[in-house]
Amino acid sequence: MARLAIYIDGGYVAKIAEAHFRLWIDYEKLSSKITEIIRTRTEGTVDLLRTYHYDCLPYQSDPPTQDEARRFGQKRGFFAALERLPRYTVRQGRLMHRGEDSAGRPIFQQKRVDLMIGLDIALLAAKSRITHAAVVSGDSDLLPAVEAAKGEGVSVWLVHGPRSTYANELWSAVDDRVAIEQFVGEVVRER
Numbered sequence: 001m002a003r004l005a006i007y008i009d010g011g012y013v014a015k016i017a018e019a020h021f022r023l024w025i026d027y028e029k030l031s032s033k034i035t036e037i038i039r040t041r042t043e044g045t046v047d048l049l050r051t052y053h054y055d056c057l058p059y060q061s062d063p064p065t066q067d068e069a070r071r072f073g074q075k076r077g078f079f080a081a082l083e084r085l086p087r088y089t090v091r092q093g094r095l096m097h098r099g100e101d102s103a104g105r106p107i108f109q110q111k112r113v114d115l116m117i118g119l120d121i122a123l124l125a126a127k128s129r130i131t132h133a134a135v136v137s138g139d140s141d142l143l144p145a146v147e148a149a150k151g152e153g154v155s156v157w158l159v160h161g162p163r164s165t166y167a168n169e170l171w172s173a174v175d176d177r178v179a180i181e182q183f184v185g186e187v188v189r190e191r
Contacts (some may be wrong), residue, residue: 002132004046004130005052005132006048006050007054007133009113009114009117011055011056012165013025015165016162024188027085027088028085029189037178052091054091055092057072057092057095079092091120094112117135121135125152132155138161138166138167142170150173157175158178160177
């Protein structure tokens with residue numbers, strides 16, 4: 001039986017959904033649509049093992065402002081809702097404050113997310129738990145994991161946003177590609 005794991009970089013999806021499509025994504029529909037596309041393109045039965053969603057809670061100062069506490073609570077609630085979806089796991093990195101830019105705006109950096117995605121891809125591939133991996137990201141930091149999975153015989157798919165949102169090296173390294181704009185209207189979340 002062919003088995004698929006989906007690896008979603010939540011920050012990536014949120015950024016392209018807002019900047020390029022101006023809509024909210026229904027992650028259960030997104031997972032189902034990716035599975036459906038891979039089943040269709042492989043002309044076979046592909047079972048979804050699990051969808052992994054990687055993201056971080058918003059930064060909170062000590063003590064947090066009211067706005068920080070509100071955003072933190074909303075995101076925590078969002079993660080809890082995702083965890084209730086069938087075959088869905090949320091993995092959390094950490095958002096680090098790195099100072100301010102020249103205009104005095106805070107600079108934040110997401111930590112641990114790419115490493116967790118890469119480890120999960122490589123571990124499931126090495127354990128022969130998956131035959132297909134769908135990576136929803138654009139980050140070239142995932143190249144070693146993609147190459148490791150391919151070395152284990154896993155077919156790696158890149159589900160990507162518009163051209164400016166992904167690294168050429170990642171696009172070139174995968175076995176197949178699916179542009180989100182081909183199906184984005186089918187995975188919109190009702191408000």
